[in-house]
Amino acid sequence: MIPSREQALGMLRAMVRVRRLEERCAEDYAAAKIRGFLHLYIGQEAIAAGVLPALGAADSVVATYREHGHALLRGLPARAIMAEMYGRSGGCSRGRGGSMHLFSREHRFFGGHGIVGAGLPVAIGLALADKLLGTRGVTCVFFGEGASAEGEFHESLNLASLWRLPVLFVCENNLYAMGTALARSEAEPEIHKKAAVHRIGSEVVDGMDVAAVTEAASQAIDRVRETGAPWFLECLAYRFRAHSMFDPELYRDRSEVETWRTRDPITQLVSRMAGAIMPEDIAAIEAEAAAEIADACAFADASPLEPVEDLLLDVRAP
Amino acid sequence: MKLTYRDAVRDALREALRADPRVILVGVDIGAYGGTYAATRGLLAELGPERVRDAPLAESAFVGAGVGAALGGLKPIVEIMTVNFSLLALDQIVNGAATLRHMSGGQLEVPLVIRMATGAGRQLAAQHSHSFENWFAHVPGLRVVAPATVADARGMLATALRERDPVVIFEHVQLYGIEDDIEPAPVDLDRAAVRRVGTDATIVTYGGSLPRALAAADLLAAAGTSAEVIDLRTLRPLDTETVLASVARTHRAVIVDEGWRTGSLAGEVAAIIGERAFWSLDAPVGRVCSAEVPMPYAKHLELAALPSAEAIVAAVTAVLHA
Numbered sequence: 001m002i003p004s005r006e007q008a009l010g011m012l013r014a015m016v017r018v019r020r021l022e023e024r025c026a027e028d029y030a031a032a033k034i035r036g037f038l039h040l041y042i043g044q045e046a047i048a049a050g051v052l053p054a055l056g057a058a059d060s061v062v063a064t065y066r067e068h069g070h071a072l073l074r075g076l077p078a079r080a081i082m083a084e085m086y087g088r089s090g091g092c093s094r095g096r097g098g099s100m101h102l103f104s105r106e107h108r109f110f111g112g113h114g115i116v117g118a119g120l121p122v123a124i125g126l127a128l129a130d131k132l133l134g135t136r137g138v139t140c141v142f143f144g145e146g147a148s149a150e151g152e153f154h155e156s157l158n159l160a161s162l163w164r165l166p167v168l169f170v171c172e173n174n175l176y177a178m179g180t181a182l183a184r185s186e187a188e189p190e191i192h193k194k195a196a197v198h199r200i201g202s203e204v205v206d207g208m209d210v211a212a213v214t215e216a217a218s219q220a221i222d223r224v225r226e227t228g229a230p231w232f233l234e235c236l237a238y239r240f241r242a243h244s245m246f247d248p249e250l251y252r253d254r255s256e257v258e259t260w261r262t263r264d265p266i267t268q269l270v271s272r273m274a275g276a277i278m279p280e281d282i283a284a285i286e287a288e289a290a291a292e293i294a295d296a297c298a299f300a301d302a303s304p305l306e307p308v309e310d311l312l313l314d315v316r317a318p
Numbered sequence: 319m320k321l322t323y324r325d326a327v328r329d330a331l332r333e334a335l336r337a338d339p340r341v342i343l344v345g346v347d348i349g350a351y352g353g354t355y356a357a358t359r360g361l362l363a364e365l366g367p368e369r370v371r372d373a374p375l376a377e378s379a380f381v382g383a384g385v386g387a388a389l390g391g392l393k394p395i396v397e398i399m400t401v402n403f404s405l406l407a408l409d410q411i412v413n414g415a416a417t418l419r420h421m422s423g424g425q426l427e428v429p430l431v432i433r434m435a436t437g438a439g440r441q442l443a444a445q446h447s448h449s450f451e452n453w454f455a456h457v458p459g460l461r462v463v464a465p466a467t468v469a470d471a472r473g474m475l476a477t478a479l480r481e482r483d484p485v486v487i488f489e490h491v492q493l494y495g496i497e498d499d500i501e502p503a504p505v506d507l508d509r510a511a512v513r514r515v516g517t518d519a520t521i522v523t524y525g526g527s528l529p530r531a532l533a534a535a536d537l538l539a540a541a542g543t544s545a546e547v548i549d550l551r552t553l554r555p556l557d558t559e560t561v562l563a564s565v566a567r568t569h570r571a572v573i574v575d576e577g578w579r580t581g582s583l584a585g586e587v588a589a590i591i592g593e594r595a596f597w598s599l600d601a602p603v604g605r606v607c608s609a610e611v612p613m614p615y616a617k618h619l620e621l622a623a624l625p626s627a628e629a630i631v632a633a634v635t636a637v638l639h640a
Contacts, residue, residue, distance in 0.1 A: 060390070094423030103422035110389055110426070115413050121379040122414065125386020125394070132342065132368060133391055152409075155379030162374065314424035315458050317482035 001215040005276040008269065011210045012277060013285050014049035015266050018069035020289040021078060024297065025068065025085060025099075029245050034085045038099045039066040043208075043240035046265035047142075047172050048073050050213025051233075054221050055140055060108045060126045062119040062141040065100035067112055070142060074109045076102065078296035083303045090303030096314070116177075117150030119143060120169075124156050127165035131228065138224045140168045146177025148191050157198040160230040167230040168220055169195065172207065174239045179251035195232035207235030208263045211272075238263070319501065323465075324494040326472035327357040327433075329502070331395065334479055335365050338393060341479065342369045344380050345397030354399050355435055355494050381407035381432065385415045388430040393479060398434040401450045401488065408453075415484040416459030430484045431475070436464075437490040437526045437576055438624055444612035447620075449576040451525065452583040454486050455554040462553040463507055464488040464525035468498035470551060473505035481507075488553075490526025490576075510557040512564065516546035519634050520564040522587055523574040524550040527625055531574050534630035545634055553583060558590050565595045570637045572604040574625050579607035601640035604633040 003011065022042050028034045041048070044066075052073040055061065063070040071081055076092055084091025085099055093103050093112075101112040110126065113119040123141035130137035147153050148171065160167045171191050175182050182189045192202035201223075205216040213235060220231045238260040242249050249257075270277055321329070334341045343358060349372040352359035362370040373380035377398060384396040398404045404411070411432065418426045438447035455462045461481060465471040471489065478485040485507075513528065514535050523531040528549050535545040546564050550556060565571050571591055575584035588603040609623040 062386075092423065093421060093425070096423050097421045101421045103418075103425050105422070105425040110386075111418070111422070113414075115409055118382065118409055118414060121382020121410060122386035122389065124379060125383035125388070125392075126390040127386075128383055129387045129390025129392045133340075139386075151376075152378050152382065155374075155376035156382075158374060159376065159379050159383060163371075314420045316419070316461070317427065 001211050003211050003214070003273070008273045008277055009281060009285070010053070011049055011214065012266065012269055012282070013288070014053065014073055015045040015210060015269070016285050017289045017292065018045045018048065018072055019266060021072060021081070021293055022068055024293050028085065034099065036098050037065065037244045039244050040241040041066050041069045043260065043264070044172055044174060044237045045069055046210035046213050047170065047207050047235045047237060050210050051140060051170055051217040054214065054218045055138065058108070058135060058137045060110060060130070060137060060139040062110045062123040062126065062139065063112060064119060064143055065112070065114045067102055067142070068099065071102040071104070071109055071112070074104070075107045076104045076109060078292050079299040082296040083300040086300040086303070087305070088300055088303035089306045090299060095306050117143065117147040117152040120147065120152050120156035123167055124159050124165060127160065127167045128163065131165055136225060138166050138168055138221055140170060140221070142170045142172060144177060145171055145173040145175070145182055145191050146180070146185065148194055149177070149185055154194070154198070157195060157200055161198045161200050164229050166224045166228050168224050169200070169230065169232045171232065171234045172237055173234055174237050176239065176243070176252065178243045179247070181251065192232055192234040200230050200232050202232035202234060204234045204236065207237030208265045208268060210265050210269055320497060320499050321468050321472065322495060322497045323468050323471045324355060324357055326468045326500070327489065328359065328361070330472050330475035331358060332361060332364070334395065334475055335361065335369060340391065340393045341395060342371060342387070342392055343395050343397065344371045344373050344384055346373055346375060346399055348372060348397050353397070355491065357494070358397070377403055377406035378410055382410040382414060384430045384432070385410055385418070385428055388428045389426060393429055395431045395433065398432060400446055401434050401436040402445050402448055404434050404450070411454070411460070411484070411486070412457050416457045419483060420459065427482045428484050429482050431478050431487065432484065433487045433489060435491050436488045437492060438613050438620060439492045439526070441615055441617055441620060443615040447613035449608070451488050451553050452577050452581065455583055459483065460554060461485045461507065462488070463551060464490070464553055466490070466493065466525050466528035466549050466551070468496060469500040469503070470505050472500060472502050474507065477505050477507045488525055492526045496529070507552050508557065510551055510560040511549045512546060512560065513549045514545070514547040516544040516568065518544045518568060519570040519572060519637060520546045520548060520561070520568045521572050521574060521630065521634065522548045522550065522561055524553060525576065527574045527576050530625060530627050531630055533627040534634065537627060537631050538634055543634065543638060556587070556590070558594070561587060561591065562595050565591055566598045569598055569600040571599070572606060572630065572633045572637055574606045574630055576608055576625060578610050579605060580610060582607055601637040604637045606630050606633045
């Protein structure tokens with residue numbers, strides 16, 4: 001698909017917002033304003049930018065611990081995301097979750113899950129609720145290829161198919177489960193084939209190509225909504241940065257990373273759409289993103305810490 | 319109304335399903351099979367496969383689906399066949415259901431009820447007989463209850479379904495057959511119950527150990543000792559006030575717990591008594607727990623591993639003469 005100028009600008013804006021937000025997160029991590037684990041999405045932005053805009057407000061999203069981009073593109077304000085990173089009361093999870101646990105009930109963004117594979121069963125349940133309540137909602141669950149080694153992956157695909165539930169499985173295959181290369185962890189490295197054994201239809205898409213992801217995701221979401229049955233989208237992608245801020249990247253060559261960087265989803269889109277996307281468009285998008293992030297960080301800086309007296313809040317309902 | 323514990327569980331489930339269309343049952347063999355302990359027999363025919371939902375052997379996925387369904391607006395009741403199998407779903411319960419409210423800054427609610435059978439006494443050996451109630455009672459974010467009577471089996475579910483957070487219900491396998499004459503009534507999940515009033519010593523217990531504790535109290539009464547028996551009912555949060563008030567009167571306490579002694583709920587209750595009632599004690603707190611061995615199959619060995627009325631009598635006698 002060749003996007004229109006307006007579509008291309010929307011895709012570019014989405015990816016740039018995520019990229020710049022995360023670059024700022026890396027800086028703030030170095031400055032010790034953000035602590036704990038921080039898993040950057042840089043390189044994979046085309047997936048979130050292709051899938052999330054295709055969902056409706058009544059749909060549900062479940063993501064992993066590498067979810068800053070998904071949260072932002074689902075509509076969580078950058079302010080709430082950055083304040084959460086800083087551990088402040090203005091954070092979307094009021095400083096209780098951090099980088100790995102962004103949530104927004106309002107946006108039906110159900111996390112932010114730190115256990116690999118654990119979001120999949122939750123997505124099954126959300127879809128079951130939609131089915132029984134007759135909402136026509138679709139649940140979109142993101143996970144990495146590493147999750148496909150977990151039992152919960154197979155259990156969840158089986159349930160989704162057996163119970164015919166409206167779930168879109170989005171596998172972000174970035175070739176490494178932390179430091180374990182796909183070929184070293186999977187006897188069947190073509191992840192979508194695992195969907196087939198559960199009788200779930202699938203498509204493999206270039207996850208570095210935002211237009212391709214957009215097209216595949218839109219069709220997949222329509223299909224899930226129409227049929228009420230699950231679908232599996234495998235997006236082939238690459239993470240440019242380390243797994244987390246503690247990762248010395250001993251498991252892959254710099255040259256491999258550099259090769260993949262030539263397929264950067266942002267520069268790819270810009271070069272492919274040269275003539276439609278103008279330098280002044282890029283400058284405007286960059287300026288908007290910079291302003292959004294500056295505002296978010298200022299908000300987060302000014303946001304008070306949760307009072308220690310409130311430590312035990314929200315363990316159970318009052 | 320004369321009911322067995324099993325009937326009481328089934329009546330409570332049926333009532334919940336009839337009362338609220340958002341209530342669904344999920345579990346292995348709860349439908350066509352009728353429930354491993356027959357607690358759900360007949361419900362599939364009455365309420366249909368959408369709401370009485372047989373699940374494949376995928377504990378983590380169907381418990382996690384319960385979490386998601388609760389987030390999505392349903393009120394799921396998930397049955398896990400036994401507590402031993404719940405270990406396959408521990409991630410969804412402990413890392414998921416129990417944490418989501420807090421981890422989301424109070425945005426998410428998981429009104430999920432998880433029922434499971436627990437305990438020994440049926441010669442099912444070391445993978446179907448254990449008591450891990452304390453594992454769950456350790457976890458902030460969960461409420462853990464153990465109905466030990468027919469009335470509680472009938473009344474606790476409705477109260478649990480009114481909670482906006484996860485509740486784990488433990489049904490001891492030895493209790494399904496007990497019978498009582500009860501009137502269905504809601505049960506207060508915040509209070510322990512004094513099942514027998516006494517003056518000389520307090521026996522604190524829960525779940526499947528209650529009948530043994532009451533039998534021990536009968537034996538003690540015949541020998542002239544008046545034992546008070548407290549049924550904790552809710553294992554998290556513990557009703558410490560009822561326990562402490564009793565110990566303040568009797569000055570002696572024995573805790574009976576089918577879990578292993580090391581790291582047990584009995585240890586937690588003993589610690590609370592030690593911290594808050596030390597000066598009213600006339601003797602060290604006693605404990606009667608299961609022997610620290612994977613549950614053996616042979617009947618005589620299984621019985622030897624479990625708390626018995628005789629062992630409880632001996633422990634109470636020991637604290638009386640300390």
